[in-house]
Amino acid sequence: MNLTTIILAAGKGTRMRSQLPKVLHSIGSKPLLRHVYDLSIGLENNTIHIVIGHGSEQVKKTLADLPVNWIEQPQQLGTGHAVQQVSSQIDDNSMVLILYGDVPLLQAETLQLLLSETNEKTLALLTVNLVNPTGYGRIVRDDSGKVLRIVEEKDATEIEKKIAEGNTGILAMQGKALKKWLSQLNNNNAQGEYYLTDIIALAVADGFEIATCSPESEDEVLGVNDKLQLAHLERVYQLQQAQNLMRQGVTLRDPTRFDLRGLLEVGQDVEIDVNVIFEGENRLGNNVNIGANCSIKNATIGDNVIVLANCVIEDAVIGANSRIGPFARLRPETILATDTHIGNFVEIKKSIIGQGSKINHLSYIGDSLIGKKVNIGAGTITCNYDGANKFQTIIEDGAFIGSDTQLVAPVTIGKNATIGAGSTITKDTPDNQLTLSRSKQMSLESWQRPVKKEKL
Numbered sequence: 001m002n003l004t005t006i007i008l009a010a011g012k013g014t015r016m017r018s019q020l021p022k023v024l025h026s027i028g029s030k031p032l033l034r035h036v037y038d039l040s041i042g043l044e045n046n047t048i049h050i051v052i053g054h055g056s057e058q059v060k061k062t063l064a065d066l067p068v069n070w071i072e073q074p075q076q077l078g079t080g081h082a083v084q085q086v087s088s089q090i091d092d093n094s095m096v097l098i099l100y101g102d103v104p105l106l107q108a109e110t111l112q113l114l115l116s117e118t119n120e121k122t123l124a125l126l127t128v129n130l131v132n133p134t135g136y137g138r139i140v141r142d143d144s145g146k147v148l149r150i151v152e153e154k155d156a157t158e159i160e161k162k163i164a165e166g167n168t169g170i171l172a173m174q175g176k177a178l179k180k181w182l183s184q185l186n187n188n189n190a191q192g193e194y195y196l197t198d199i200i201a202l203a204v205a206d207g208f209e210i211a212t213c214s215p216e217s218e219d220e221v222l223g224v225n226d227k228l229q230l231a232h233l234e235r236v237y238q239l240q241q242a243q244n245l246m247r248q249g250v251t252l253r254d255p256t257r258f259d260l261r262g263l264l265e266v267g268q269d270v271e272i273d274v275n276v277i278f279e280g281e282n283r284l285g286n287n288v289n290i291g292a293n294c295s296i297k298n299a300t301i302g303d304n305v306i307v308l309a310n311c312v313i314e315d316a317v318i319g320a321n322s323r324i325g326p327f328a329r330l331r332p333e334t335i336l337a338t339d340t341h342i343g344n345f346v347e348i349k350k351s352i353i354g355q356g357s358k359i360n361h362l363s364y365i366g367d368s369l370i371g372k373k374v375n376i377g378a379g380t381i382t383c384n385y386d387g388a389n390k391f392q393t394i395i396e397d398g399a400f401i402g403s404d405t406q407l408v409a410p411v412t413i414g415k416n417a418t419i420g421a422g423s424t425i426t427k428d429t430p431d432n433q434l435t436l437s438r439s440k441q442m443s444l445e446s447w448q449r450p451v452k453k454e455k456l
Helices: 032-040 056-062 079-084 108-116 175-183 196-205 227-247
Strands: 003-009 046-052 069-072 095-100 122-129 138-141 147-151 165-174 209-213 258-266 276-284 295-297 312-314 316-318 334-336 341-344 347-349 358-361 364-366 368-370 381-383 393-395 406-408 411-413
Touching: 003 032, 003 079, 032 046, 032 095, 046 056, 056 069, 079 175, 079 196, 095 108, 095 175, 108 122, 108 165, 108 209, 122 196, 147 196, 165 175, 165 196, 175 196, 196 209, 227 258, 312 316, 334 347, 364 368, 406 411
Parallel strands: 003 046, 003 095, 046 069, 122 209, 258 276, 276 295, 295 312, 316 334, 341 358, 347 364, 364 381, 368 393, 381 406, 393 411
Antiparallel strands: 095 165, 122 165, 138 147, 138 165
C-alpha cells in the first residue's frame, strides 16, 4: 500500500528565542527537519509533504535539495489546521503518517511498529508513559483500556491531568477516514485552535479501533521547544553515535565526551581520546589513534596513523604510518604520503608531502610540492602569496631545509640540496649543493644598548 507522510514544520518556536526557524536548529550539525526527513525517506512507497509556515522561504532555501512537496500554512491555527492544508492531496486508499519536524530522534523500528498496527478500520497512535506529563495531551481510556479520546492539558480536568500516558502526536491511519475527520474539526477549545488530536474521538465514534504502541524511550519522541531541550537531545544523539561506534569495535576513552557531526567510517582497533569532534565525511583505517581535543573534518586517515592532541584537520588525506601533532593544522587540499611526520605548531595548506618527509616544528607550508625524505627545519616558511597571487614551492627528494628559512615562491629546491639555516631563498637551487643566503656577521664596538628612561 502507498504511504503518505505529512511532516508538520510550520511553528515559529518562540521559546527558542532565535530568528532561525525552529526546525532549522541542528542536532549533530543537521537541521531537526532533515533528521525527520531522513527517517521518512527510508519508508517504502512514500510520498512526503512538509507543511511550513514561519520562515518558510528560509526553510525551503536551506533544504532545497529535499524532493518533497512543500505546503504553506500562512496562518498557524493548530495541528489539525496544518494537516487540513494537505487534505486535497491525500489519496483515499493510502496510509497516512503524521510526523513533526521538531522531533528528531524517532527511530525507524518505532515507525515500522506503528505502521504495522494500521489498517482500514484501525488508527494507530504512538503514546508514551511519562514521569512528568506536564504539557502533553493525555490519553483517556475506558475501564477496559480502550482509547476514547485525547485531551489537551489546557482543556483537561484535574483528574485527567493525573494521567501519565501522554500523546506524542505521531499517528497513522487510512487517507479516506482522515480526510473525513479533518472536515469535522472545530476550534471550540481553550486555545481556539483546530486540534489534530480531536480525530481520535471522531474515529472512536465511527467504530474505529485505536491501537497504541510506545517508543523505547521518552527521548525518542521528545520535541524541541527551547535550547535546553535542544542541548539535551544533542547529548542523547551523540551518545547513540558513540555507542554505535563502540559496537563496531572503536575504543572511546569517554563516550560522553565525543561528537560526530556527520559520517565516520572506521577500521579495526581505532582509539579516540576525549573531546574529539568529527564533522562531514571521515574515514579512519586500522590501528588509528586520535588524541584528545582534535577537530577533524572530511579527512581520510590511513592505517597506523597517530594524531596527537589538539590537532585541526580539514579536507586532508593522511597516508599510513604517519604521525601528526600535537597542535598541528592540516588545511584543505593537504595530501600526506605514507610515513610522514608533521609536528607541533606546523600548518600545511594545499600541499603534497612525499613519503618519509618530516616537518616537525613551527613551520608554514602552503601551495607546495614536497618530495620523498625531505627534512624541513623549525621555523621554515613558504612565502607563497605576493599580496595578489599564489605561487608554488617545489622541494625535491632528499632536500634538507635548515631552520628559520624563507622560501619565496615560485622556487624549486633541487634534489638532495641543503639550505643553510636562516636563509631567504628567492631563486632555484641546484641538486646536491649547499645554498645559503646571509648577511656578513659584524660586531660594533661603539654600539650601546638602549636603557629604560626613568619616570619623572
